[in-house]
Amino acid sequence: MKKITKKNKKAVSGIIATVIMIGLVIGVTAIVWAVINNLIGKEISSSQSCFGNFGKVTLNKKYTCIDTALGEAHVSLSVGDVRIDSVLMAFSGASASKSFELKDGSNFSYVKSYSGSYSGTLSLPEKNSGITYIVDLSGLGVSDASSLKISPIIEGTQCEVSDSISELGSC
Structure with missing residues (x-):
């Protein structure tokens, strides 16, 4: 029986190893980019609804006040050139x-x-x-309300406080 032997055993050449490494780096980079781009895209789309709308939902301070005799707050809400889903009103x-x-x-x-x-x-x-609007402060549960903040909700996203009154005056 004849024994077959390989005389020229060689490992993977340096060029092939370099090409494989470059391919791996490109593949990992593509995966990381896709994940991060997806996360950032979701955040950007949710914040776009509020962007540029600051100050377009305000309190008309001339008609926003408290009628202490009746325990009611008069809240005059003004909306500028924007469509809103709802408004969050917070009395303190x-x-x-x-x-x-x-x-x-x-x-x-x-x-x-x-x-x-x-x-x-x-x-x-x-x-x-x-x-x-007229708000019965006792019914709301804040009979001694002294301040008011409003936050619009646009396209399902609650925006930052767009207006506030730190000391509600008497009507």
Whole structure:
């Protein structure tokens, strides 16, 4: 029997090893880029709805006040050139802080439109308009409310506080 032997055994050449390493680096980089791009894309799309809309949902300070005799707050909400889904209103006082989300079709036992009745159907202001609401502060649970903050919700994303009154005046 003849024995077969290889005389020229060689390992993988340096060029082939370099090409394999470059391919691995490119592959890993592509995977990392795809994951990060997906995460950043989601965050950007959620923040785009609020971008450029700061100051377009405001309180009309002339008509926002507290009627201490009735324990009600008059809140005049103005909406500029933007479409909103809802508005988060947060009242604060020494005893508590309470908030509620005001949207089209909602009704609360402690909120009414200026000429409406409690538990009636509420609507949000359209673009470039405003509505005044009456909030029964005892019903809300903050009878000593002294400040108010509003945050619009646009395309399902709650934006930063767009306006506030740190000391609500008397009506």
